Amino acid sequence: MRDYDEVTAFLGRWGPFQRLVFFLLSASIVPNGFTGLSAVFLAASPEHRCAVPAAANLSAWWRNASIPRELVQGVEVASKCRRYRLDLLRDFSARGLRPGLDVNLSEVGTEKCLDGWTFSTDVYLSTIVSEWSLVCENDWKGPLASSLFFVGVLIGSFVSGQLSDRFGRKKVLFATMAVQTGFSIVQVFCTSWEAFAALFFIVGIGQISNYVAAFILGTEILDKSIRIIFATLGVCIFYAFGYMLLPFCAYFIRSWRILLLTLALPGLLCIPLWWVIPESPRWLITQGRTEEAEFILRKAAKQNGISAPAIIFDPAELQDLKSQLQSAHTYLDLFRTRDIRIITILSVLLWMVISVGYFGLSLNTPNLHGDPYLNCFLSAVIEVPAYIIAWLLLQALPRHYSMVGTLFLGGVVLLFLQLVPPDLNVISISLVMIGKFGVTSAFGMVYVYTAELYPTVVRNMGIGASSMASRLGSILAPYFIYLGAYDKFLPFILMGSMMVLIGIFTLFLPESYGRPLPETIEQTLKVKGIKYKLTSQSSRVTEENEYSPKVLSNTAL
Structure with missing residues (x-):
């Protein structure tokens, strides 16, 4: 019985249709780079x-x-x-x-x-801190506003999968882009911190739901050979482009209301994409809407200059395809066996620590020595080579050694910061940027690594649980920066120590590079810790024949 990738192989891997979907879905992520870290300037605390x-x-x-x-x-x-x-x-x-x-x-x-x-208006004409006096006994309100945004991100990551499974990837993608853009515009007219924080929470829900929906839609439409590129050089790089535009806009627009409006309006440019980006044929099949799925595939074949077969989905195998793409498992299955239980626990910790490090270093750029706009721009620029390195490592090296290397790089340089003399600010900023490079590379690889560790039947839930842990880390990140008011090195010591420690724990995860993707819980890769040896090529071939893996399900990479 053929799987979905075999059925749609006639489309090819990288035709005009795939390129269009790749770049348009990646471009839809650019506003997320504005919104996700806009608090760096909106909630900055002037002298x-x-x-x-x-x-x-x-x-x-x-x-x-x-x-x-x-x-x-x-x-x-x-x-x-x-x-x-x-x-x-x-x-x-x-x-x-x-x-x-x-x-x-x-x-x-x-x-x-x-x-x-x-x-002082030397750096910022106005921020929410200066407008509503969020200082001294009220200084906790600034970090809380950022944390409430990430609480919205947490809830959005929890509900986005269910919403997209119920209503479709495309509808959720555009509905949540509308939420992100619309409520950001409403924020411009807030007259109190309470209203701003409440709306920021809603914007967070839309921001991550948009990201997840685009991510899932791309991985379901694109060929499995393109998914790693889409996950690293696609959505991640375009997110970094949006992040780079943030300090550029903030440098010329020093008032928080005008800046927020400027950052929100580009979301309106995504409206025409509704008529270009298709729904996921995979999802349509699970809903019994086979004719719509065939129409999209035939249109894609025409766009690629390929003749589609007379019958795309054989009725005899259609029901089997639907059963492959649907899952009857629950979150309890993430703890059913010893191996998948350890993978789940370590993945949750790994995602949480990476998120604390990434958002902690990103949100802390205004507190570094020198120009805050330049520091933020450097923090964004460093993400481009970080994601490229992540892609190269995923292509050529074992997964958990690559993860450990980038985590150790990021963590160790942050621990060295306290040893730098106070007058050598350039060295301090360089070490922070190297730390950001390390944790960003780890962020770029963790999606793929986690997807390869979980069996197909629970892969969506495994990534969802790990993603929720990541959101908990992003909620905590502003308060790591808040600790810098008591000791400027304390946030870096805590983040660096956590990254090194989780890097050691990552050694206990199984290696997935070159291994067939597990389909069932019983085929979950064995946890053998640091004694694990990469399986030889011959044994990999044997395992491929034994497991006979089929296809990544909904969110597989």
Whole structure:
């Protein structure tokens, strides 16, 4: 009995139809690069200090001395959250006393910023932090806004698979692009932090659902030989292009409302794609809509200049095809046997740590030394060679050694940051970028590696569970950066340590390179830890004959 790839092999691998689907689905990911990391500039915290109202009637001496100095990580800076008591300063000023000469400032009491704050406009004209004073006792609201976005991403990753299975890949793709674009535009008109955060949560739901739907649609339409390229050089590279455009736009648009509107509007350009991108024939078959699936395939054959066979789906094998593409398994099957249980636990930890490292380093770019726009652009640019390296490693080297190498590279350089002298900022930024390169390469490979570890019957659920763990990591990432307020090296030490540790654990995962894809839970690759030896070519051939694997199901790569 033929499988789906055999039935549709007449289309070829890389004709005009496949190229069009590849590039249009990849292009639909570009706005995700804007949205996913827009908080880097929307929620940036400008330099600030307590406001001293003109009504205080202070002399120039006392106005300049109204903010106390304090030590922050060994450096003396002006306080951001305290000022000297204005009633005392007003009295000293009226009596003609001078600060530091007639009055010992260390003996003058301090108070909170009762009249608000003055924010610097040297870097940002406005952000949600400066507009709604999300500093000092309210400084937790900035990271919370980012975390709520990623909470939406978590929920979106949970429901997107079910929605696309129920309503179709194409409908969910365009509906969630509309959610991402529409609610981003509504955010521009928010008058409170609470409304902004609530809408950011909804945007997060649309953002990941759009990404997942495009990813699934591409992997189901494209030939299995193209799926690894689509997963790395396709959606990932185009996401990086969107990410690169973010600091470019932010550099010329320093007001958060205009910037957000500018980033949201390109989503409208995806509307014409509705008439070009087809629905997944695989999904249509599972819904019994065989005629629609045949129409799409015949149209694709015509576009490729190929004559389609008179009968594409033989009625005798159609039911078998449907049973191959549908699954009756549950999430409990991810823990049924020892091997798949260990794979699930380690995959969940691996995805979570990679996500913490990736989003932690990405969101931290404004806190690095130097220009925040340049740092963000470098952080985006480094992703392009990272994904190219990921693709090359997937093509030529064992999976778990490639994963371990990139994780160790990223983790170790982050641990070395604390050893760099404070005056060598270029070296510090270079090490951060190397760390970002390592974790991004790991991110580019983990989709493919995880898909190869899980059997076909639970592959969709396995990737879904791992993806949800990744979203938990992205929720935690803003708070790793928040720890930098107490020690600037602490976020890097934590992220670096976690990446090295999970790299060691990854050695215990089985190797999937050159192995036939498991179809059933019983065929799950054996977990043999660091003693695992790559199967010889002859034994691989034997296993291929033994397993007789057929085809990747819905989300297989």
